Amino acid sequence: MASQGPVNPSHATFDLFVQAQTCKDVKHHFTQLCRQLEIDPEDFGSFYAKLKERLNYWKAKALWTKLDKRASHEDYQQGKVCTKNKCLVLGAGPCGLRVAIELSLLGAQVVLLEKRETFSRNNVLHLWPYTIYDLRELGAKKFYGKFCSGSLDHISIRQLQLILLKVALLLGVEVHTGVEFQGLIEPSGENGWMAKLQPRSHPAAAFQFDVFISAGGGRFVPDGFKHKELRGKLAIGITANFINRHTAAETQVEEISGVARIYNQKFFQELLNETGIDLENIVYYKDDTHYFVMTAKKKSLLKKGVIKQDHNDAEQLLAPANVDYEALCNYACDAADFSTGGRLPDLQFAQNHAGQRDVAMFDFTCMHRAENASLVKERRGKKLLIGLVGDCLVEPFWPLGTGIARGFLAAFDAAWMVRSWGNGVPHLKVLAERESLYQLLSQTTPENTSKKYAAYSIDPRTRYQRVNLSSIQTHQVQHLYDVEKTHPSFKKQKESSLHMHSAGGSEELLKWCQKHTAGYKNVNVKDFTRSWRSGLALCALIHHFRPDLIDMSSLDESNCVHNNQLAFSILEKELGIPPVMSPNSLANTDHIDKLTMVLYLTQIQSGFALPKKEPTGFQPSSKSLSFSRTQSAVFFLSKLKHNSLQRRKVCPLSLEFTTLASPVSSELDPVAEVAPEPDTPALMTNSEECYFCGERVYLLERISAEGKFFHRTCFTCARCNITLRLGGYTFDQDTGDSYVHLSLNFNFSCFVFLTFFFLSMISPQGNFTVSYTLKSWQMDTMLSPLIHYALVTQSSVASSFWLTGSVSAGLA
Numbered sequence: 061m062a063s064q065g066p067v068n069p070s071h072a073t074f075d076l077f078v079q080a081q082t083c084k085d086v087k088h089h090f091t092q093l094c095r096q097l098e099i100d101p102e103d104f105g106s107f108y109a110k111l112k113e114r115l116n117y118w119k120a121k122a123l124w125t126k127l128d129k130r131a132s133h134e135d136y137q138q139g140k141v142c143t144k145n146k147c148l149v150l151g152a153g154p155c156g157l158r159v160a161i162e163l164s165l166l167g168a169q170v171v172l173l174e175k176r177e178t179f180s181r182n183n184v185l186h187l188w189p190y191t192i193y194d195l196r197e198l199g200a201k202k203f204y205g206k207f208c209s210g211s212l213d214h215i216s217i218r219q220l221q222l223i224l225l226k227v228a229l230l231l232g233v234e235v236h237t238g239v240e241f242q243g244l245i246e247p248s249g250e251n252g253w254m255a256k257l258q259p260r261s262h263p264a265a266a267f268q269f270d271v272f273i274s275a276g277g278g279r280f281v282p283d284g285f286k287h288k289e290l291r292g293k294l295a296i297g298i299t300a301n302f303i304n305r306h307t308a309a310e311t312q313v314e315e316i317s318g319v320a321r322i323y324n325q326k327f328f329q330e331l332l333n334e335t336g337i338d339l340e341n342i343v344y345y346k347d348d349t350h351y352f353v354m355t356a357k358k359k360s361l362l363k364k365g366v367i368k369q370d371h372n373d374a375e376q377l378l379a380p381a382n383v384d385y386e387a388l389c390n391y392a393c394d395a396a397d398f399s400t401g402g403r404l405p406d407l408q409f410a411q412n413h414a415g416q417r418d419v420a421m422f423d424f425t426c427m428h429r430a431e432n433a434s435l436v437k438e439r440r441g442k443k444l445l446i447g448l449v450g451d452c453l454v455e456p457f458w459p460l461g462t463g464i465a466r467g468f469l470a471a472f473d474a475a476w477m478v479r480s481w482g483n484g485v486p487h488l489k490v491l492a493e494r495e496s497l498y499q500l501l502s503q504t505t506p507e508n509t510s511k512k513y514a515a516y517s518i519d520p521r522t523r524y525q526r527v528n529l530s531s532i533q534t535h536q537v538q539h540l541y542d543v544e545k546t547h548p549s550f551k552k553q554k555e556s557s558l559h560m561h562s563a564g565g566s567e568e569l570l571k572w573c574q575k576h577t578a579g580y581k582n583v584n585v586k587d588f589t590r591s592w593r594s595g596l597a598l599c600a601l602i603h604h605f606r607p608d609l610i611d612m613s614s615l616d617e618s619n620c621v622h623n624n625q626l627a628f629s630i631l632e633k634e635l636g637i638p639p640v641m642s643p644n645s646l647a648n649t650d651h652i653d654k655l656t657m658v659l660y661l662t663q664i665q666s667g668f669a670l671p672k673k674e675p676t677g678f679q680p681s682s683k684s685l686s687f688s689r690t691q692s693a694v695f696f697l698s699k700l701k702h703n704s705l706q707r708r709k710v711c712p713l714s715l716e717f718t719t720l721a722s723p724v725s726s727e728l729d730p731v732a733e734v735a736p737e738p739d740t741p742a743l744m745t746n747s748e749e750c751y752f753c754g755e756r757v758y759l760l761e762r763i764s765a766e767g768k769f770f771h772r773t774c775f776t777c778a779r780c781n782i783t784l785r786l787g788g789y790t791f792d793q794d795t796g797d798s799y800v801h802l803s804l805n806f807n808f809s810c811f812v813f814l815t816f817f818f819l820s821m822i823s824p825q826g827n828f829t830v831s832y833t834l835k836s837w838q839m840d841t842m843l844s845p846l847i848h849y850a851l852v853t854q855s856s857v858a859s860s861f862w863l864t865g866s867v868s869a870g871l872a
Contacts, residue, residue, distance in 0.1 A: 142482035155450035156275030157224035162475035180413035181217035300392035316344035595623025620647035635667035
């Protein structure tokens with residue numbers, strides 16, 4: 061039989077390019093392919109079109125279909141929107157490659173620099189649903205057939221880099237590896253902005269650009285950007301990669317998508333008893349390697365000899381000199397062996413980029429994020445737009461698995477910024493839009509982004525459910541426009557900037573505060589610091605707009621902490637604005653941060669500018685409730701519950717409904733917190749201490765609920781110790797305890813609740829017998845109270861349950 065392989069040499073080379081498993085091989089086969097097709101890869105404007113025309117190969121055509129579909133999106137204006145722009149991208153990590161692809165689709169000339177010459181990161185990334193869809197639409201399955209097969213939702217960093225590198229090269233991105241970026245070179249003479257590189261003789265050193273996107277990781281941040289640090293209690297993570305031989309026995313070992321001590325105490329107690337290893341959680345993914353990641357307790361590491369000596373400072377504690385590398389390897393190996401039941405017969409470590417065993421221990425307590433995502437520099441009349449993506453923009457909070465998902469969102473946002481730049485939008489407006497989007501990034505979860513993945517594009521309105529591109533105004537980003545001091549118009553621009561930033565921004569806010577607090581006794585707002593210490597000014601603002609919420613005559617100027625407590629609690633309950641500090645800090649701190657107060661008061665101003673929402677305690681109306689008459693399904697269901705309580709005058713098991721989120725919720729998560737029902741607001745503790753354990757709460761690990769601060773790990777059910785989520789609990793004002801109620805998929809929980817709610821309304825005296833099936837023990841504690849609540853609040857007859865089998869429909 062004749063061979064079915066390709067006859068054309070370019071077809072064979074294309075196959076090798078698609079199948080290549082190293083960065084070096086990918087670049088080699090791509091260069092060879094370009095030579096065979098007689099195409100210049102530096103001819104970025106027509107490269108992709110010529111490649112499609114000359115590579116008439118059926119395997120390639122399937123890929124062209126994917127890429128053509130993406131390129132035809134209206135956002136790219138047929139690849140002409142940024143044809144005059146030249147972009148330098150730093151870093152060939154997933155985020156750098158992803159933004160380079162988008163810039164190329166916009167028609168820009170894109171040069172990407174990477175210091176390393178190999179892709180050697182074995183660690184596995186968790187993918188949100190939209191990232192899986194996005195990568196599939198870029199042809200990920202063509203390059204890596206096992207990509208997210210079946211229920212898999214993860215991929216190794218190395219494989220993801222290879223996929224994106226191949227796509228970038230096919231779209232005309234010029235990729236240079238083994239090149240170190242050492243800084244920007246300002247324009248001089250006829251030259252524009254250029255980069256200082258090592259080696260200096262590299263051809264990319266002559267590249268002149270007007271857009272610079274840094275995806276160089278958390279260690280590299282361009283001049284002009286400031287980072288802030290968020291630090292919590294010590295948390296030690298361990299990652300380990302073992303060789304995957306892809307044997308039949310290995311394929312039978314089930315993955316561990318994530319098990320935490322709080323949900324399976326028996327497992328972790330047995331692990332401790334048998335091995336002496338004490339963990340908080342463990343995850344096992346199977347990809348190119350067997351990848352394990354776990355959070356270990358310091359006491360256990362000291363006892364096992366992994367850490368030699370105890371230190372209070374995290375850097376000293378985990379310094380290489382204080383870590384026994386052999387003990388660390390044994391610790392990770394024993395944990396992996398126990399968690400898989402010993403079914404991985406030969407646990408041999410894979411190698412990292414340094415040729416050593418791929419096991420690492422790190423402190424993820426500290427997280428950095430940039431204060432701004434963009435800026436514009438101008439020298440000799442030539443402007444340079446600079447943007448950040450990836451870890452140098454926001455370091456992900458490791459346990460939440462948000463890194464690549466938010467990294468891709470930031471890449472899309474950066475591409476949208478460059479699109480505006482290419483369209484000639486004034487630079488200050490470009491910066492204002494980018495910073496408006498940046499405010500959303502740290503709050504983004506799979507639940508509060510659009511579920512219409514097919515509609516995703518670089519336009520932020522297709523991705524974020526609630527986006528306001530004008531939430532930050534141009535006068536608020538004047539400081540992000542860096543023009544040379546010797547420029548003739550520098551003084552004028554500086555004066556204008558200062559005037560607009562003060563008079564147009566904070567001065568207007570101050571005037572707004574003064575206007576709405578005028579006439580109140582003992583209230584004299586002169587600034588954003590000392591004027592707010594007593595708490596009376598905050599209370600006056602609330603009273604001006606909502607006099608029903610506060611009695612100003614009952615407040616004492618000398619009782620500053622109580623006044624602040626009251627104001628913070630009301631603002632959090634009514635407007636959903638979490639407190640920025642403890643009442644005690646505001647009352648007694650010598651140096652109140654002006655920017656913090658400006659941001660807090662800006663939220664208050666925006667909150668009171670919105671239409672007044674219906675009070676929680678509204679009485680039943682003759683009009684039927686509908687989703688269109690409420691802000692969200694959460695609010696709708698809470699109204700139904702309250703109406704039921706008002707009519708029946710009973711005290712059922714309290715339930716709230718929330719979207720399913722990570723067990724660890726962000727303090728700034730935009731998912732609405734269901735307000736407590738008591739009319740009197742809960743008061744906050746008098747310091748930045750955890751309400752439960754009394755220890756200090758750092759910003760990174762803090763959540764706020766019921767006007768109190770908690771450690772995330774302390775925010776647990778008083779009955780069963782399950783970690784609570786904001787909105788998914790009941791708070792007992794008398795005892796100060798919190799109780800769990802529900803953590804179901806939102807659509808499923810709504811369906812169950814509404815079904816039984818309306819059944820019970822139709823036949824209030826009916827004797828309901830409910831039969832349902834369970835997926836796990838958690839369903840027993842979650843679904844039963846749900847149905848019980850729906851029936852007992854509407855029917856005088858108790859219900860009974862039969863629990864059988866297992867079910868997965870509707871569950872996350």
